[in-house]
Amino acid sequence: MRVIYLFKRDLRLEDNRALASAASQGEILPLFVFDTRIIEDLKAEGERLCYVVRAVEELSKKIKLYCLYGRTEEVLEEVFRLYRPTHLYTTLSHSWSGKERNERIRKVCRDYGVEYKEVFEHxxxxxxxxxxxxxxxxxxxxxxxxxxxxxSWVDKLRVPNLPLPTLEQVKPLLKLRPFPYFDxxxxxxxxxxxxxxxxxxxxxxxxxxxxxxxxxxxxxxxxxxxxxxxxxxxxxxxxxxxxxxxxxxxxxxxxFPQVRDLEFQEKRRGISWENKEEHIKAFMEGATGYPIVDAGVRQLRREKWLHNRVRMILASFLTKVLLIDWRIGETFFKEHLIDYDEVVNIGNWQWSASVGADPKPFRLFNPILQAQRYDPECIYIKRYLPELSNLPCHMLHDPLSHRLPYHKPLVNYYERVPVAKKLYGITSRLEV
Ligand SMILES: Cc1cc2nc3c(=O)[nH]c(=O)nc-3n(C[C@H](O)[C@H](O)[C@H](O)COP(=O)(O)OP(=O)(O)OC[C@H]3O[C@@H](n4cnc5c(N)ncnc54)[C@H](O)[C@@H]3O)c2cc1C
Missing domain, CATH: 1.25.40.80 (Serine Threonine Protein Phosphatase 5, Tetratricopeptide repeat)
Incomplete structure (x- = not known):
């Protein structure tokens, strides 16, 4: 048998079920595709792509890994013509875009008479x-x-020698930027x-x-x-x-596959978000005047990662204080997070916006109390807003009670609470 193994989000040899199933068939051709459709969709140039390249590089040290650049289903055709495989193995996908990609791969396999196998792994x-x-x-x-x-373990991989590119040949096609924060x-x-x-x-x-x-x-x-x-x-x-x-x-x-675009809670569909351009811009630039929020945006933009508590504070602030559609925040995270996962990001954004799978009808994070409770010494705020590091911490926690030499708070949190409740249609005290 001649088997292609297509790596996707399983960039390792150890305990990889899908790879082990493929390898048990005999010789395999291990392949990774820098899929231009994914790169364009995620705007994944620069730092985030650098992380993936590093992962592929590490894998390439252990096996002869062939790498291609382009749309997966198109570049696969070239490999099919050259290698004439009998099978293609890959992991089973559960994300929406992962399933769509697998469908395109399945189709090209069908066209070329290659048996397509998906293995549960994630x-x-x-x-x-x-x-x-x-x-x-x-x-x-x-x-x-x-x-x-x-x-599952792979004892020995037998890989054919073929005139196909490896990572070194593909690298010049990728726009990479150094990324010192994660490796x-x-x-x-x-x-x-x-x-x-x-x-x-x-x-x-x-x-x-x-x-x-x-x-x-x-x-x-x-x-x-x-x-x-x-x-x-x-x-x-x-x-x-x-x-x-x-x-x-x-x-x-x-x-509930509809949650990709729609709120899980039917009663929360069609909210009239304010979506004020100047608020969206200030949020994305880390200029809301709330240090805990702005520090988070700075970390996200620079390190492409955020602590879970800060993700929740940001998402709650955007949706329930600035009254901006959670989809706008979801897209902002999509363009920055190194760990971006569409299903997890959407689930969490909906949860934070109180429109998702959450039995609690309305969660409101007060950014002042959150900062006091979870960054009591302002270690986090001062790390990402060093220009404010000489100020006493109690001032940084509460920009409404203290005038900071910095952006004026975009809105007054306490004045926004009743507006948010009205927008969400919350009338009784019990519902909160
Ligand atoms: C608005 C918002 C968006 C998010 N978007 C993403 C995303 O795109 N990708 C992503 O992986 N996580 C996302 N999370 C979940 C969580 O914030 C991150 O997984 C976590 O911060 C990663 O840091 P860690 O590895 O140190 O987590 P740890 O606290 O060490 O947790 C260990 C692992 O558990 C999983 N995990 C932890 N919290 C969650 C959670 N709330 N939901 C699902 N899995 C979780 C992660 O795989 C994480 O690595 C999001 C959370 C929020 C509130």
Missing amino acids: FLAPPEEIPLRKVYTPFYREWLKRLDLRR PQECKERLERFSFEDYEERRNFPGEGGSSKLSPCIRFGILSLRDIFLKAQGRSEQFIKELAWREFWYHIALH
């Missing part, structure tokens, strides 16, 4: 096997019962070093770095989810719950 429990649960906690209980932790090579060490025992206590404080920062490693499959789970097991149930949140959003997307 989750700890198969989303299809979990009975529908619209709320996270009951989902989590079902998820725990269906964990599939079997691991795939660190994933293993990060996992080894991470203090799971302290996670629950420290995870909410963005200045302290108490979260794992494993999200890019998970997003690109540089680490196996099973390995991460086994490291966390018995040390942090909270951490395992976070891994389950990722799978919960996929579970929701599977049963």
Whole structure:
């Protein structure tokens, strides 16, 4: 048999089920495609592409990996003509654009008489096997019962020599910018070093770095989810719950595919967002006058990553204080996050905007209280707004009570609360 193995978001050899299934068939041609459709859609030039290139580079040190640049289904035709494969193996996709891409690959395989195989890989429990649960906690209980932790290994890979490009030939086609903040090579060490025992206590404080920062490693499959789970097991149930949140959003997307564009909660569809241009611009430039929000935007733009607490503060501020459509915020994150995952990002944006799968009818994050509680010493704010680092922390927490030598607050949070409630149609006190 002549098998192509197409790597996607599973950039590793270890415990990779799809790769192991392909390799069990005999010789394989390992391939990675820098898909121009994905690059254009994500505007993924520069730093984020640099991360993927580094991951592919690490993989190329271990196997002869062929690399192509273009639309996957088009460049595959060239490989089909040259290699005449009998099979193409790849991972099963559950994201909307991943499924669309797999459909295009399936079609070109059909046209060339190549047998197409998708292998389940990206989750700890198969989303299809979990009975529908619209709320996270009951989902989590079902998820725990269906964990599939079997691991897979490839003994030896036999790869043919073909006149196809490798990463070095493709690199000049990519517009790369140096990216010092994350590197795939660190994933293993990060996992080894991470203090799971302290996670629950420290995870909410963005200045302290108490979260794992494993999200890019998970997003690109540089680490196996099973390995991460086994490291966390018995040390942090909270951490395992976070891994389950990722799978919960996929579970929701599977049963309610319309959430790609539409609010999960029908009663929250058609909100008349204010969408003021000057507010959108100020938010995206980190010039809202609320230091905790602006520090977050600076981190996102520079490091292409954000702490979960700050993601929630930003999303709540954009949607419920500035009254801007969550889709605009979702797109802003899409253009910046290194760990961008359309299903997880949309699920979380909808949750933060109180339009998603969340039993609580309306969550409102007060940016002043959030800063006081989660950045009590202003470590985070001062790190990203060094121009304000000489000011006392209590001033940085509360820009409404103190005049800062910096952007004037765009709006008064307390004045916006009743406006937000009205926009969301919240009339009774009980609903909040
Ligand atoms: C508005 C908003 C948008 C987000 N967009 C993304 C996104 O595009 N991609 C992404 O991977 N995460 C997203 N998240 C979830 C979460 O913020 C990140 O996964 C987390 O901050 C990554 O940091 P970490 O690896 O240190 O997380 P840790 O706290 O160490 O958690 C471990 C892992 O659990 C998973 N996880 C943690 N929290 C969540 C969550 N709320 N939802 C789903 N999975 C979670 C991640 O895979 C994470 O790496 C978003 C959250 C919000 C509020």
